[in-house]
Amino acid sequence: MEDLNIYLQPTEFFDFNKKSVSKKAFEITKDLTTDMDKAIALFYWVRDEIKYNMLAYIPNVKANFRASVTLRRMNGFCVSKSILLSSFARAIGIPARIHLVDLINHLISQKVIDFMGGTNVMYVHGYSEFYLNEKWVKLTPSFDPKTAIKGKFLPMVEFDGENDAVFPKYDNEGNQFGEYMADRGVHADLPLEDIDKIFEEKYPFYTLYKKGNNLRQIKEKTLTYKK
Numbered sequence: 001m002e003d004l005n006i007y008l009q010p011t012e013f014f015d016f017n018k019k020s021v022s023k024k025a026f027e028i029t030k031d032l033t034t035d036m037d038k039a040i041a042l043f044y045w046v047r048d049e050i051k052y053n054m055l056a057y058i059p060n061v062k063a064n065f066r067a068s069v070t071l072r073r074m075n076g077f078c079v080s081k082s083i084l085l086s087s088f089a090r091a092i093g094i095p096a097r098i099h100l101v102d103l104i105n106h107l108i109s110q111k112v113i114d115f116m117g118g119t120n121v122m123y124v125h126g127y128s129e130f131y132l133n134e135k136w137v138k139l140t141p142s143f144d145p146k147t148a149i150k151g152k153f154l155p156m157v158e159f160d161g162e163n164d165a166v167f168p169k170y171d172n173e174g175n176q177f178g179e180y181m182a183d184r185g186v187h188a189d190l191p192l193e194d195i196d197k198i199f200e201e202k203y204p205f206y207t208l209y210k211k212g213n214n215l216r217q218i219k220e221k222t223l224t225y226k227k
Contacts, residue, residue, distance in 0.1 A: 008093065012190075025042065037150055039137075066083075123202045124195045153210060
């Protein structure tokens with residue numbers, strides 16, 4: 001039988017031992033009695049309240065991945081939002097982890113593709129997994145409603161407490177949307193050093209950034225966040 005205890009512990013990134021994180025988790029699930037209802041409430045809070053910001057995904061900046069930091073900033077990206085969501089779950093006693101994959105979002109703009117060096121592959125995309133009713137369930141809280149509507153990333157990912165909540169294969173117009181590629185495994189804590197190496201290998205802009213160049217700014221309002 002799988003040892004679930006490792007998916008209930010605080011870690012460097014899943015830092016629900018910070019009062020702000022655990023307090024918010026209990027606040028969101030107040031008056032709810034079942035793990036299913038609590039999981040649904042946590043998912044929609046992170047999806048909708050934490051605004052999407054692609055430009056914060058910088059592997060050599062550790063703070064950007066900590067649940068407590070994402071909560072304080074109220075914006076993040078796929079991995080950081082998923083870490084926050086899974087941290088909330090752990091705080092209230094639901095085993096949770098992060099699952100890393102490579103993803104093609106066929107709906108992203110040419111500006112984003114150019115920014116990533118001419119590829120439409122989102123390397124090391126992340127989503128949460130909760131252990132509910134004796135099975136692991138996938139939850140993708142990436143796009144808040146404003147981002148989804150602006151980018152036409154529709155339908156939005158919905159979660160019913162029982163079934164996987166991941167990007168659909170096709171959007172509302174029948175266009176190809178989410179395509180899951182390489183599976184990079186499930187993790188009790190974030191393998192940030194591995195992610196850093198993958199970014200160096202796959203994204204030329206990141207290698208230049210680590211050599212001292214400034215990150216190129218991207219004027220793409222659908223995938224960046226401004227207060």
